[in-house]
Amino acid sequence: MFVRGLKRKCFDGEEDIEGTLAGIKAIPSYNLQRQSLLDMSLVKLQLCHMLVEPNLCRSVLIANTVRQIQEEMTQDGTWQMINTQSTGQASLDRLVSTDILCRSSREQAEGKHVPGYSTFNKDFEGDQAQDNSETMSTVSSVQAPRNLQSNVWEMENPQENKGNFQKSLDQIFETLENKSPNSVEDLFSEVDNSYYDLDTMLTGMMSNTKMGHCDGLETFSSPTTTASNSNCKSDLNELDHIVEILVES
Amino acid sequence: QNKSRPHSRGEYNVYSTFQSHEPEFDYLKSLEIEEKINKIRWLPQQNAAHFLLSTNDKTIKLWKISERDKRAEGYNLKDEDGRLRDPFRITALRVPILKPMDLMVEASPRRIFANAHTYHINSISVNSDHETYLSADDLRINLWHLEITDRSFNIVDIKPANMEELTEVITAAEFHPHHCNVFVYSSSKGTIRLCDMRSSALCDRHSKFFEEPEDPSSRSFFSEIISSISDVKFSHSGRYMMTRDYLSVKVWDLNMENRPVETYQVHEYLRSKLCSLYENDCIFDKFECCWNGSDSAIMTGSYNNFFRMFDRNTRRDVTLEASRESSKPRAVLKPRKVCTGGKRKKDEISVDSLDFNKKILHTAWHPMENIIAVAATNNLYIFQDKIN
Numbered sequence: 001m002f003v004r005g006l007k008r009k010c011f012d013g014e015e016d017i018e019g020t021l022a023g024i025k026a027i028p029s030y031n032l033q034r035q036s037l038l039d040m041s042l043v044k045l046q047l048c049h050m051l052v053e054p055n056l057c058r059s060v061l062i063a064n065t066v067r068q069i070q071e072e073m074t075q076d077g078t079w080q081m082i083n084t085q086s087t088g089q090a091s092l093d094r095l096v097s098t099d100i101l102c103r104s105s106r107e108q109a110e111g112k113h114v115p116g117y118s119t120f121n122k123d124f125e126g127d128q129a130q131d132n133s134e135t136m137s138t139v140s141s142v143q144a145p146r147n148l149q150s151n152v153w154e155m156e157n158p159q160e161n162k163g164n165f166q167k168s169l170d171q172i173f174e175t176l177e178n179k180s181p182n183s184v185e186d187l188f189s190e191v192d193n194s195y196y197d198l199d200t201m202l203t204g205m206m207s208n209t210k211m212g213h214c215d216g217l218e219t220f221s222s223p224t225t226t227a228s229n230s231n232c233k234s235d236l237n238e239l240d241h242i243v244e245i246l247v248e249s
Numbered sequence: 250q251n252k253s254r255p256h257s258r259g260e261y262n263v264y265s266t267f268q269s270h271e272p273e274f275d276y277l278k279s280l281e282i283e284e285k286i287n288k289i290r291w292l293p294q295q296n297a298a299h300f301l302l303s304t305n306d307k308t309i310k311l312w313k314i315s316e317r318d319k320r321a322e323g324y325n326l327k328d329e330d331g332r333l334r335d336p337f338r339i340t341a342l343r344v345p346i347l348k349p350m351d352l353m354v355e356a357s358p359r360r361i362f363a364n365a366h367t368y369h370i371n372s373i374s375v376n377s378d379h380e381t382y383l384s385a386d387d388l389r390i391n392l393w394h395l396e397i398t399d400r401s402f403n404i405v406d407i408k409p410a411n412m413e414e415l416t417e418v419i420t421a422a423e424f425h426p427h428h429c430n431v432f433v434y435s436s437s438k439g440t441i442r443l444c445d446m447r448s449s450a451l452c453d454r455h456s457k458f459f460e461e462p463e464d465p466s467s468r469s470f471f472s473e474i475i476s477s478i479s480d481v482k483f484s485h486s487g488r489y490m491m492t493r494d495y496l497s498v499k500v501w502d503l504n505m506e507n508r509p510v511e512t513y514q515v516h517e518y519l520r521s522k523l524c525s526l527y528e529n530d531c532i533f534d535k536f537e538c539c540w541n542g543s544d545s546a547i548m549t550g551s552y553n554n555f556f557r558m559f560d561r562n563t564r565r566d567v568t569l570e571a572s573r574e575s576s577k578p579r580a581v582l583k584p585r586k587v588c589t590g591g592k593r594k595k596d597e598i599s600v601d602s603l604d605f606n607k608k609i610l611h612t613a614w615h616p617m618e619n620i621i622a623v624a625a626t627n628n629l630y631i632f633q634d635k636i637n
Contacts, residue, residue: 034470040527055369057371057477063416064416064473065474068470069470
């Protein structure tokens with residue numbers, strides 16, 4: 001079903017491309033400028049992603065700019081065209097490829113459902129799983145449908161998150177809260193970080209409607225996504241121990 | 250280190266230097282917390298000592314700075330070197346005498362207010378009650394009592410339940426200079442909210458909301474970024490407040506929420522360069538602004554070591570430069586001009602020649618005198634009115 005949907009969309013997309021191309025030829029420089037602004041913003045967000053403690057204000061402003069561009073491009077119809085191009089995919093892939101440490105069994109199952117998207121969504125799910133290991137509130141976002149902007153992706157894929165673009169933005173936000181991996185974090189990759197951000201955990205507990213989705217956490221088989229207090233405490237000790245060793249050396 | 254007398258000589262020496270914060274390591278998040286100071290605020294002086302609050306991203310400290318220029322001599326129990334005297338040798342009692350000594354300035358930490366902020370602290374503001382102060386980070390504002398370090402009250406929280414919905418952050422906050430229940434906070438969307446702590450414990454609902462409607466003709470993808478407010482300051486009178494966004498300074502009457510009463514363009518010539526400034530991240534620079542003691546003038550910084558002053562009464566403005574070449578002691582600063590188009594006159598500087606690495610983010614105006622302090626990267630300049 002999904003595959004057929006994809007084909008249908010492509011078809012529509014192609015039709016639209018004709019029309020849009022004509023429009024684009026009329027004002028090539030504005031669209032190019034807008035595209036380059038979009039690319040620049042994505043790169044900035046990606047760099048934020050890699051920083052140990054990104055500046056939240058700056059990240060929010062850049063993300064809002066990206067959303068604005070996306071909205072305008074969606075209205076123009078140029079958004080669909082961009083998404084079907086491989087170049088667009090490539091840039092988004094780059095966006096998520098940096099910190100995939102594990103894949104959960106759940107997303108692998110979903111990967112089977114959506115062969116057409118497999119590389120794409122697996123990356124997202126993998127990244128999402130990584131983020132899930134860090135916050136509980138992220139889990140809800142994976143499963144809850146989002147309708148921030150209506151675009152073709154939404155209609156084709158009601159179960160998946162809407163707008164890979166939006167998703168990548170949101171992942172970035174989650175990761176902004178819980179700093180992205182660097183070489184030091186790779187050392188601790190097996191440690192469950194989800195309880196370390198007490199603030200986010202408490203918030204996750206407050207948003208009670210979303211709590212139900214946390215059952216989904218149980219199905220994750222990856223070690224980094226299990227969340228239990230005993231793990232947390234022993235991991236804390238482990239962490240201290242590791243840091244002691246690092247500091248002494 | 251000795252104090253200098255500013256009026257007679259116009260030169261300054263360092264009074265005191267101390268390390269306020271050290272880098273820390275947050276083991277839970279595997280993050281280093283920088284020792285970089287974000288804000289400093291003086292407390293009103295109540296005795297001979299000076300008190301100030303300084304903050305880095307996470308921790309606020311109260312420092313006491315005191316002078317010592319006398320030393321006691323002639324102790325009974327110890328000799329001049331500080332060694333204890335043998336009690337059997339003491340045959341007479343004497344009264345220690347205070348003798349003058351070289352001025353020593355001591356800074357000692359009196360309070361450490363920690364662990365109350367998840368995000369980076371951007372503002373601190375001492376209340377007019379002289380007992381409390383607020384600290385603001387990107388999403389929350391906390392109220393502290395100066396005597397109590399293990400507890401703070403959260404008075405504003407704009408963190409969404411779902412971080413994906415985050416589109417706006419707090420950029421600055423300040424207490425009203427006279428009404429100890431009133432404070433304002435500014436946002437990255439160019440809005441200011443005035444809150445009254447008497448209305449509720451959690452001031453999520455504002456009493457007043459200040460926002461200037463957007464000019465549709467100048468809308469661009471950068472509109473939101475340049476509308477983000479980097480600093481907010483009440484006037485000394487408490488009747489007005491001033492906000493700084495990327496290109497302008499706005500003065501607001503607290504009784505009028507729908508638009509500012511005055512707008513001053515700091516460097517409008519940068520509007521056509523916003524894309525480049527976005528690319529090199531300069532568009533995210535956070536400039537501060539300040540009032541003079543009588544609220545008749547305002548000052549803010551710009552690029553190329555330029556800073557701008559605006560006279561609210563005469564509507565005149567001036568651009569000055571804080572650099573070694575133009576700041577010989579006692580020399581009068583020459584007004585500078587940026588050439589915005591057309592033929593560049595002599596002594597004007599073109600927009601493309603501006604050095605965007607030389608930014609003046611921090612300026613301060615003496616509360617009573619016409620003396621200003623301007624921070625240019627790693628140099629501090631102090632300027633004062635010509636002595637006639």
